[in-house]
Structure formats: C-alpha cells, structure tokens
Amino acid sequence: MEGYTADDLDRIPDLPPHTELIDGSLILVSPQKLFHSLVVDMLVNALRAVAPRVGYRVVREMSVVLDQKQRPEPDVAVVHAAAVTDRAATWYPAEAVVLAVEVVSPESAVRDRKRKPQLYAEAGIPYLWRVEEAEGAPVVYAYERDPATQSYGLLGIFHDRVVLKVPFEIDIDLTEIDRM
Template identity: 65%
Template sequence: MSLSVRGVVSVSAEPVAEWQWPPTDGYTADDLDRIPGLPAHTELIDGIIAVMSPQKHFHMKCLRVLEGALDRAAPWDRFRVSREMSIVLGPRQRPEPDLIVIHADAEVDAQATWYPASAVVLAVEVVSPESEIRDRERKPQLYAEAGIPHFWRVEDAGDHAVLYVHERDPATKRYVPVGIYHDRATLKQPFAVEIDLSEVHRR
C-alpha cells in the first residue's frame, strides 16, 4: 500500500511473510513441513530459517560433475546419491546439503522431505558467497556432531574447482582434513570414485 502526504508518495513496503517472524525460541525441524508460503530449498540452522539464493553457474556445473561421478561409482546395493533433500540433525537443525550419499536401505517413501542423520554417509557443500560461513564452518560442525562420517567442500578458485575432503574423528566428533584436490580426485571413501574436477570449467 502507498501513502500520500501533501503530494509526496512513499515507497510501497513489501509485505512480510509470516515465517519471517520466528517464534521466541526459534523454529523446529518439524515446522519446515508446516509453514505456509515457505520458499523452496529452505534450511534450518540453530532454529533460524535460511533461504538459499538461486544457483550460480559454477554451483550448477559443479553439482552436475560431482553427482554424475558419485552416481556412476556408487555400489547400488549399498548406497544412493541424492540432492535437494534436507537432513534432520536435531530439533532445531535441518540443513540441506548440496549433495548427499545415503545408505541404500535408508531410502524413504516418495512423500518424505528429509533424511535422518543416521542415513547419511557423505554430505557435500559447494560454497556460495552468500552462505560461505555456513558452508565452511557451522554446517560441517553440525554434520560431524550428528555422526556423518564424510564431508566434502568445494570452492571456486576462479579458473578451477578445489575439493576439500574431510573424515570424522570419532574421538573428537570433528572433521579432519584428509586431502585437497585441484584437478583429478581419486578417493577410496565412502567408496572408490574418480572425479575430474577440470570438467567443471570445461562445461
């Protein structure tokens, strides 16, 4: 609505969606399936709703390369590769990794919108400028605390992609770095897979 005072017209304010006013103690993981008008690809971190920005070209190409490599290499009697699904890590934690690898026997029904943390073997984040703190710090911390064994982070280095590979230390419940890859990654965990990172900038 615009208001006019003595010939001066104010700028119309955009209406604020109800979900933008969180309850005092924050949202819960269950709330994400009940809140009307919530944008797609919304995640919950520490009870706060985070809306993901539209994917940039690097992000899209990187996901295509990683998903293709994982999907081809995954032993389908043991694992599945999934994207655009959130993970419930706790009552106030429901992030949505860019890619996940889950146990094959953990697949849920067609109406499910999330996986439990126990189903996830690998979480992958392709870092975006607007979410770099979440992708580099808070989300891997949450994944490790929830018991997810493997975490990969991918960064845009300008002319190539860089893959940072981490494994969870059960004693500290934290990830430790086990490799940095700039061109071709040959990995044995969570299963044998080769990833040609140069494809990201060739496509």
C-alpha cells in the same frame, strides 16, 4: 522452545524452496550461480557413476534432520540405500547420510565452512566435502569424522581429480566442469 523446529519446515506454508534450518532460524537460500549448479550436477553424476549400486544412493538438495533445531540441506549427499524408501520424503535422518557435500557460495561461506561442518560432525556424518571455486575451477576439500573428537580431519585437497578410497572407491575428474 524458542525458534523453529525441523518439523516446522514441512508445516510452514509458502516457504521458498531449499529453506534450511540452522540453530532454530530459517535460512532462505539465494539464487544459485552457474558455477554452483554445474558443480552440483557434475558431482551428482560422477558420484552416481562410482557409488556401489548396492547400499548407496546419491541425492541432491535434500535436507537432513540433525536434531530438532538443525535441518540443513547439503548440495549433494550420499545416503544409505535403505533410507530411500519414500519418494514423498522431504528429508533424511543424519544416520542415513554417509557423505555431505557443500558447494560454497559467497552468501553462505561462513555457514558452509564453519557451522555446517560442525553440525554434520556432531551428528555423526562420516564424510564431508567442501567445494570452493578457484579461478573458475572446483577445488574439493575432503574430510573424515574423528569419532573421538566429533570433528573432521582433512583427508586431502583435490584440484583436478578426486581420488579417494572412502567411503568407497572414488575417482572423479573435476575438469569435466569445462565440458558441461
């Protein structure tokens, strides 16, 4: 087997934090810009506030094992609460993830816009949000997986407020970023 495997990420000494595995290759993450950090914080807090306490947990920057050659790290994920049992865990299985959120950075734009959505959909993750920056403000592109095609269809594009019924009732004020 060529390339690295999902298990290798926990075995290779001195890997930088947040190293991802995409197509068997190690991806070293660049330092985050303030916008990226603020959006992640805002979405973690907002999703924790609206996610049903029974059944779901919101986590940040935890990798997801999609298969032996794929272990990306969504910026935010909503996972089934039953998967959150080991505080020493370094990853979640794909079937535990309900929603993956990627905040697009210039150096990861192609991965965040194309490759990761493809991998998440193929792995069966029901919902994906891609967050872009437009004039300093977050824009959320929300997708739902079509099980027949194993690809995502657009649910909506949200500029000031995310209002969705799936995977649970969601109402998030994106302008909160201006008050962080």
